[in-house]
Amino acid sequence: MTIDFSKGEGLVPVIIQNEQTLEILMLGYMNEEAYKKTVNENKVTFFSRSKKRLWTKGEESGNFLEVKQMSIDCDQDTLLIKVKPAGPTCHTGSRSCFCTDYNQNFIFELEHIISDRYNNPSENSYINKLRQKGLNKIAQKVGEEGVETVIAALNETEEDLINEASDLVFHLLVLLKEKNIGLKSISKNLEQRHLKKL
Numbered sequence: 001m002t003i004d005f006s007k008g009e010g011l012v013p014v015i016i017q018n019e020q021t022l023e024i025l026m027l028g029y030m031n032e033e034a035y036k037k038t039v040n041e042n043k044v045t046f047f048s049r050s051k052k053r054l055w056t057k058g059e060e061s062g063n064f065l066e067v068k069q070m071s072i073d074c075d076q077d078t079l080l081i082k083v084k085p086a087g088p089t090c091h092t093g094s095r096s097c098f099c100t101d102y103n104q105n106f107i108f109e110l111e112h113i114i115s116d117r118y119n120n121p122s123e124n125s126y127i128n129k130l131r132q133k134g135l136n137k138i139a140q141k142v143g144e145e146g147v148e149t150v151i152a153a154l155n156e157t158e159e160d161l162i163n164e165a166s167d168l169v170f171h172l173l174v175l176l177k178e179k180n181i182g183l184k185s186i187s188k189n190l191e192q193r194h195l196k197k198l
Contacts, residue, residue, distance in 0.1 A: 001070065001072055001074055003032075003035065003072060003076055003079070004075070004076045004077045005031065005032050005077075007120060008029075008077065008079045008146075009197060010032070010045060011029040011030065011031055011049075012029065012030055012033045012035075012077050012078060012079060013026065013027060013028075013077075013078050013079070014028050014030050014044075014046065014078075014079045014080075015027055015030060015078070015080045015081070015161070016028065016065060016081055016083055016089070017073050017080060017081070017082050018082070018083065018084075018085060018095075019068040019069065019084055019159065020084070020109060020111075020112045021084055021103065021105040021106070021108040021109045021112075022105050022108060023095070023096055023100075023103060023104070023105050024096065025065075025083070025089040025090075025095070025096045025097065025098075026096065026097040026098075027072055027083065027097070028044075028046035028057070029044055029047050029049060030045070030047055031047040032153075033047070033054060034046055034047045034124050037054060037056070038067060039067075039070075041057055042066060042067045042085060043057070043062040043064045043065060043066060043067065044057050044064075044065035044067060044081060045057070046118055057089075058086060058087075061087070061091075062086065062087065063085065063086050063087035063088055064085075064086045065081075065083040065084075065085055065086070065089070066083055066084040066085075066086065067081055067082075067083055068074070068082045068083055068084055069081070069082040070082075107173075107183070108183060110170070111173055111177070111182065111183050114127055114173055114174055117175060118131065119188070127174060130174060131174075131178070135179075138171070138174055138175050138178050141171045141175075142168070142171045145164065145167045145171050146168055146170040148164045148167070148168075149161070149164040149167075149168045151164075152164040152165075156189065
């Protein structure tokens with residue numbers, strides 16, 4: 001990866017994005033030394049403009065940013081780093097340094113939670129209990145929630161529809177996990193369908 005550090009007097013902006021939820025977590029800056037340290041250690045290191053030194057995110061809090069993917073923009077002077085955060089990213093304790101009303105990408109986080117329940121089953125977990133009943137029951141629940149969503153749309157309140165639609169999406173995510181299909185595959189498929197119709 002060729003990065004042009006000359007435009008910003010040795011610094012390039014770095015956008016940090018949650019690899020799972022795609023939420024933007026923070027913006028920082030790197031010089032060439034910080035970039036090399038990030039690559040070598042697989043943890044995001046910035047150049048702190050206030051401290052005038054290298055600063056590895058999480059060096060005090062333990063909330064490191066594990067590098068999952070790095071991309072550069074078309075002008076080769078801005079980095080996008082997708083990370084797995086080991087806790088809140090912001091020093092205030094928030095998941096992101098940007099104040100948003102809600103986590104607009106929570107559906108990806110929910111996919112991760114479901115996957116975690118599969119990998120670390122808990123006796124009291126609804127997902128674990130549903131999984132023990134097998135694929136047929138999981139698929140049946142998607143069908144039931146689909147019918148209930150239609151009924152709510154035709155005859156019930158907006159709140160009822162939101163609740164039923166949420167149940168439907170949740171159970172669909174469990175079904176996809178049971179079949180080892182991720183939301184990325186669904187997203188790519190929808191994008192390809194869209195492009196074919198342009």
